[in-house]
């Protein structure tokens with residue numbers, strides 16, 4: 137049963153949300169089984185099954201289910217050895233969660249600008265940062281100015297599209313950095329034929345309600361290294377060191393996913409290939425419908441990438457409203473169409489802003505010009521037509 141816009145608003149298709157989940161598979165059946173058997177909490181067969189099936193769908197051997205994508209990132213950073221005072225390299229143009237997770241570790245972010253074509257972390261800037269602002273001492277990299285150890289790089293594959301990982305990984309090897317992929321927005325994307333999440337030392341996924349598949353709230357850590365995955369699992373269960381006795385060997389967290397959530401996840405995972413196909417069709421639909429609209433340029437797709445098309449997003453590049461889509465967002469809302477601007481670049485944000493006045497112009501420009509369009513997997517061809525027609529008329 138899906139939460140369709142009919143049931144929400146009472147009038148057919150009157151409100152088009154930015155993105156909503158599609159729950160039309162075995163969700164009810166599996167959740168009912170949890171309730172009927174009493175296995176509702178953070179142990180049970182659906183948790184094991186979800187981890188197993190997720191790992192096998194992705195093509196890895198180690199997956200640890202956790203309570204959110206943010207919790208996954210926090211644990212991945214800890215397991216990667218990020219310590220207080222360390223530096224972790226991240227893009228400035230991202231949802232805030234990965235940078236918050238860096239701060240939970242009492243580490244600090246080093247922000248990199250985006251590249252203009254696919255809007256991902258600019259790997260040329262990574263090279264520049266490491267070679268100009270850092271040096272290597274005893275097999276570790278340090279920022280020259282602050283003396284802080286640079287422990288890891290955290291590429292975020294934003295909006296469904298992967299970061300250019302090959303040069304990033306060779307830089308990480310050269311500078312002895314762990315690579316943690318934030319693949320929360322790009323489940324199902326591929327980089328040179330390899331799925332996002334299989335490229336770094338570890339990767340994190342999210343099953344929040346707006347992501348490709350949802351458990352209500354939840355996350356997953358994957359790693360090709362079973363030692364790292366098992367340590368993440370240990371930390372996620374209060375670092376309990378004995379199966380019977382309450383003996384704990386370090387400060388842990390309560391970050392486990394519940395069986396009810398995992399039940400939803402198992403049902404969603406059964407539909408993932410279909411969801412990805414529908415997302416592809418939505419992208420193609422928008423490409424066709426917006427081709428003729430002057431001043432709207434969709435986020436590109438590199439020839440080395442296949443986007444998961446999580447949120448179909450565009451740059452608004454017209455002289456109208458001085459090239460800023462915010463009035464457009466308001467007008468679309470009046471027509472019952474929900475769109476969103478991109479995230480405020482985090483180097484300029486209140487919690488993570490940097491006093492040195494760092495200028496990261498591409499991300500700043502994308503923030504000004506970017507707009508995300510309705511992208512639910514259940515979006516119909518006529519919905520895309522309606523969005524495009526309304527956009528055309530407003531422009």
Ligand SMILES: *Cc1c(COP(=O)(O)O)cnc(C)c1O
Nearest residue numbers: 204205206231233234320342344
């Ligand atoms: C959604 C998201 C997360 C994780 O979010 P949770 O709500 O904690 O699951 C992390 N990073 C990015 C870039 C995201 O979009």
